[in-house]
Amino acid sequence: MDSVSLSEATVMRRTHLGFMHSFRQPFSGVTISPRFCHTKGSRAISSNVSNTKSQYVYGESLAATADSDYKMNGVSLKNRISSVKERLLLDAFDDEYGGVVVDHGKLPSNPTVFTSMLRNSLSDWRRKGKKGVWLKLPVEQSELVPVAVKEGFEYHHAEKGYVMLTYWIPEEEPCMLPGNASHQVGVGGFVLNQYKEVLVVQEKYCTSSNTGLWKLPTGFINESEEIFSGAVREVKEETGVDTDFLEVIAFRHAHNVAFEKSDLFFICMLKPLSYKIIIDNLEIKAAKWMPLVEFVEQPMIKGDKMFKRVIEICEARLRHRYCGLSPHRLVSTFDGRPSSLYYNVVDDDPSDSNCTAEFY
C-alpha cells in the first residue's frame, strides 16, 4: 500500500466494504481525501464539512438531497457527489462506433483500485449498451495488464510505449473491432544515371543465397511517412545519393513475410540529383553505380521472376512504353486528411501525365 495515494486508499476501502454499502456511509464516517473530492474548478470538501453535515449519506437518500442542489460552505453538493461517483469509474470517451476509449492518462496506479474501477466501468458500459472497449496501458503501468486480461480483455497490438487491449461487450453480437495492422510497407529505389548505370547495394545481413548479390536499395517506410519520401530517404541513407521521386513502377503483395504479417513492396523510380556514394556502414557492405546490362545479367536477378519482370517494366518505362503511378496530394472531404493519390495518365490533361518525365 505504500505507493497508494489517499484517494486510491479510499476507493480500496470502499471496494472492500462493498460498493453500495460504502456509498451509504455517513459523511462523518468516511475519510475523504482532498484529492479524492477534487473536481475541476471547485475546492475540495474539507474535514469540517463532514462533521457539520454528518446527517447526509451517500446513495439514494443523498442523491435526493443532491438533486435539490444542497450547498455546503457555498459549494454545490450535487457536483461533489457526482464527482465522487465518477471517481469509481474509469475516465473514457465515446467512440463513433458505439464503443468507449479509456483515457490512459487518468488510470489509477494501484492494480487493486484498477480492478475495482474496471469492473464498475464494464458494468456501467454494459448497462449503457456500449460495444467495443479500447484500453491502452502505458509500459509504466504494465502491472495493470494481467488485471485487464483476467477481466476478459484481449491483446490488440503493442508499441514500444504501450500495449492496447480490447473488450467486446455485446454477447449476442459478433465482435466488430478491426484487427491489428496486417501489413508492413517496403520501398525499393530504381535509380538510373545518364550512363545507363543503376544504383545498387550489397547488404551486410542477408541469406546465404543472396551473398554477393548487387540489388536495389530497399527498406521500410516509417509511421506517417509517404511512400515517395520513404523511397528517397532509404536511398539516401544506404548510398548517400540524393534523388527526386518520379513514379511507383510496380508493387508486390506477399503474405506471411514477417511474423505472419503481409508485405507491400513499392518499387519506385527515382531521378539522381547527386552521384557520390557514401554507404551506411551499419546496414550496407558496398554500393556502386552498375551498368544496367550487368545488373540484369546477375544469375539471381535473371532467375528471379519478380525482379526480371521489374527490370522489364523499368526498361519499358525508359522507352516511354509504360507509365508508372505518381503521387498527387489532395484532401478528401471523406476524412478531412491530406493524402496522396497515386495514378498515372489523365486523358483530358496530358500535362498531368508523368510518362514523359526523364530519369536523369
Ligand SMILES: NC(=O)c1ccc[n+]([C@@H]2O[C@H](COP(=O)([O-])OP(=O)(O)OC[C@H]3O[C@@H](n4cnc5c(N)ncnc54)[C@H](O)[C@@H]3O)[C@@H](O)[C@H]2O)c1
Ligand atoms: N532485400 C531484398 O533483396 C528484397 C527483395 C524483394 C523485396 N524486398 C522488399 O523490400 C522491403 C524491405 O525489405 P529489406 O529486405 O530491405 O528489409 P530488411 O529485412 O533488410 O530490413 C531492413 C533493415 O532493418 C533492420 N532489421 C530488420 N529486421 C531486423 C532484425 N530482426 N534484427 C535487427 N535488425 C533488423 C536491418 O538494419 C535491415 O537492414 C520489403 O517490403 C521487402 O519485401 C526486399
